[in-house]
Amino acid sequence: MTDIEADYLVVGAGAMGMGFVDQLLTDSDASVVMVDRRHAPGGHWIDGYAFLRLHQPAAYYGVNSRPLDSGARDEQGPNAGLIELASRDQVVGYYDAILNQRFLPSGRVRFFPMTEHEGGGEIVSRLTGERRTVRARRVVDATHLSPSIxxxxxxxxxxxxxxxxxxxxxxxxxxxxxxxxxxxxxxxxxxxxxxxxxxxxxxxxxxxxxxxxxxxxLDRAHYQPGQEHLGEVLDTLANEVEAIVESTSLEDLFERLEAKGCRxxxxxxxxxxxxxxxxxxxxxxxxxxxxxxxxxxxxxxxxxxxxxxxxxxxxxxxxxxxxxxxxxxxINYRPTRPIFEDGRVTLQHVRLCQPVFSAALIGHVEARYGSDAEKNALCPPVEPPSDTVGWLRMLAVELPNRTRLITNPAINDWLAGCRLDPLAGRIRNVQPTDTHELMAFARYMQNAPAAIEKVGRLLAEITSSRT
Missing domain, CATH: 3.50.50.60 (FAD/NAD(P)-binding domain)
Structure with missing residues (x-):
């Protein structure tokens, strides 16, 4: 049995595990051991069907340090006019390049493919049966939300x-x-x-x-990258919180979202x-x-x-x-747990339907902030929604946290430079003459507090009606 020392043992080299390690390399001098039961990084993409593609623009996917997209628009087909969607093979090749061109050459990452984690620091090769003990400060569980594919x-x-x-x-x-x-x-x-x-x-x-x-x-046209699309993105977010404030029930809320073009x-x-x-x-x-x-x-x-x-x-x-x-x-829906615990980090969503951004933010907070209590205050986990009530429950956590992050100067500085964040950098580039964008952002900020309150009230009414 071989002993290995590292600051972090990261279990899982899918999108979230790769995103966390990438940010850790940027923000710290930590050493990392990564293990994955598959033969290469990329998680579920490796086993994806041949025509699997991202549903969101490729500009918002991958790791923070390197773009996945080329910035090109699809010129034909049903996605014509919108930013390209990455294919399965593109995503798998991208993560292979991240591992072999960034992680391994850093000298701070060791990767063990075809390897199972057996708890604690114990890992075992699926090919040879060789066992190793990794002595690490933290075990990072990047498999908590591993999908059923x-x-x-x-x-x-x-x-x-x-x-x-x-x-x-x-x-x-x-x-x-x-x-x-x-x-x-x-x-x-x-x-x-x-x-x-x-x-x-x-x-x-x-x-x-x-x-x-x-x-x-969701309408993909409302979430396009690029400064020229910021007004439409902000309009969508502002329309969402307005619909929440105006709604009288969950059913009424989704009818309003549809009427405003948000669903x-x-x-x-x-x-x-x-x-x-x-x-x-x-x-x-x-x-x-x-x-x-x-x-x-x-x-x-x-x-x-x-x-x-x-x-x-x-x-x-x-x-x-x-x-x-x-x-x-x-996604296998599992109960949320604190992301930061003694000796453990459990990667989970901290923002609506944005797992790779969430992983990068968790990596940044882990590297740059002190106590687990402080870190957990910045990164409360949100459970990915499976139905309309789940979406409302997710908003009850995500909406206040969104406000908390953009009003935190240090975090907002990081967000502005994070390519996976669809808003902060573009908002910072807004000029006084950009009246459309300024008005949409003001609408969002004006209605966000009331929307947070209304989400709580709607959830209470749903709970009461079911008891």
């Missing part, structure tokens, strides 16, 4: 002999002219799969979409229950709306040749139909 997901429904049900990862290798397709699942994976089929020539009449619950979606849905006649930060362009939404055979009969219980059994009944299919399992939940 399509490549490894086992569906909750039965598949009878003779029925074809495949994982999304297997779809591009499938060649069956004239087949009918059934998508099972309404989340981001289902959206990606629907768009991939349509963009590759499958007619919408050959696609059936089983959707137990609909999703609220999108697939079918205007169906009220969504899911809110997981799925982000689409209006072109993608229009394409998905061409699929008119949408089944809303609850969850699938059993798939048989020629028949699907659901909570609300059964539907007939062709015996040779290809069913595609899009039900992997993504």
């Amino acid at each position: 399509p490549a490894h997901h086992t569906p909750d429904f039965e598949v009878a002999p003779g029925a074809t049900c495949i994982r999304v990862n297997d779809l591009p290798a499938l060649a069956r002219p004239g087949a009918d397709y059934v998508l099972v699942g309404a989340g981001k994976t289902g959206m990606d799969t629907a768009l991939w089929l349509l963009e590759n020539g499958v007619g919408p009449a050959r696609i059936r979409w089983i959707m137990p619950r609909d999703s609220w979606m 999108l849905r697939l079918d205007p006649s169906v009220t969504p229950a899911i809110h997981r930060c799925a982000t689409v362009s209006k072109g993608e939404l229009a394409l998905m709306r061409t699929i008119t055979d949408v089944v809303r009969m609850g969850y699938v219980r059993r798939i048989e040749p020629g028949r699907i059994v659901l909570d609300g009944g059964e539907i007939a299919t062709r015996a040779d139909t290809i069913h595609i399992d899009c039900t992997a939940p993504g």
Whole structure:
């Protein structure tokens, strides 16, 4: 058994683990041992399906020290006119470059792939069985929010002999002219799969979409990088807090958000229950709306040749139909815990739907601030939302913290230089003549305190109605 000494043992080399270590290298002289059970950095991207892409602009993803995007706009397809979306292969290659061109050459990072963490400082190679003990000041858990992904997901429904049900990862290798397709699942994976089929020539009449619950979606156009788009981003944030202040219930809130252009849905006649930060362009939404055979009969219980059994009944299919399992939940929802504890850092979200920014901020706070109490005050964790109530709970933590960060001079200075923060640097560049941006920011700041209060009241009413 070999002993290794380091300041930090980081368990997990996915997006959050890489983001934390990158910021630690920038802000300190700490040494790091990273371990990951996969063969390379990149986390779930390594096992992603071939057509997996970021839903958000690539400018907001990756590590703080190096851009992922080229700044180019998509010139064709449903994302035309908007900043490019990085592909699976781009993201995997990016993290490989970060490891081999930044982390390892620093001399302060050692990376052990194909290695399991067995608790404490104990690690073991999955290839050789060799055991090592890492003596570190802190163990950093970058796996707390590790996702459940399509490549490894086992569906909750039965598949009878003779029925074809495949994982999304297997779809591009499938060649069956004239087949009918059934998508099972309404989340981001289902959206990606629907768009991939349509963009590759499958007619919408050959696609059936089983959707137990609909999703609220964000409009990607409202979150574009670049100074020229700041006014639209600030308008969106200001409209959100105004909608919260004006709302009388959770249902009324989302109707107001939709009316202000802050939320999108697939079918205007169906009220969504899911809110997981799925982000689409209006072109993608229009394409998905061409699929008119949408089944809303609850969850699938059993798939048989020629028949699907659901909570609300059964539907007939062709015996040779290809069913595609899009039900992997993504993030594994686990209770939040303090991010900074004695001997431990647990990476979690501190800002709405921005895991890589959260990891960078946690790395900065870890390197530059003193006690765990002080650090936790700056970084209260927010639980990623799974539904509309979860989104409201997340806002109850995230809205006050957003105000706390932008009014903290030292943190705000860091935010202004952080490429993963979509606002601070651009706000600092606003000129006195930029009246649109100034008015939108003033609207946000004016309504934020009342929005925080209203979120608390709405949550209390929801809790009361359920008891």
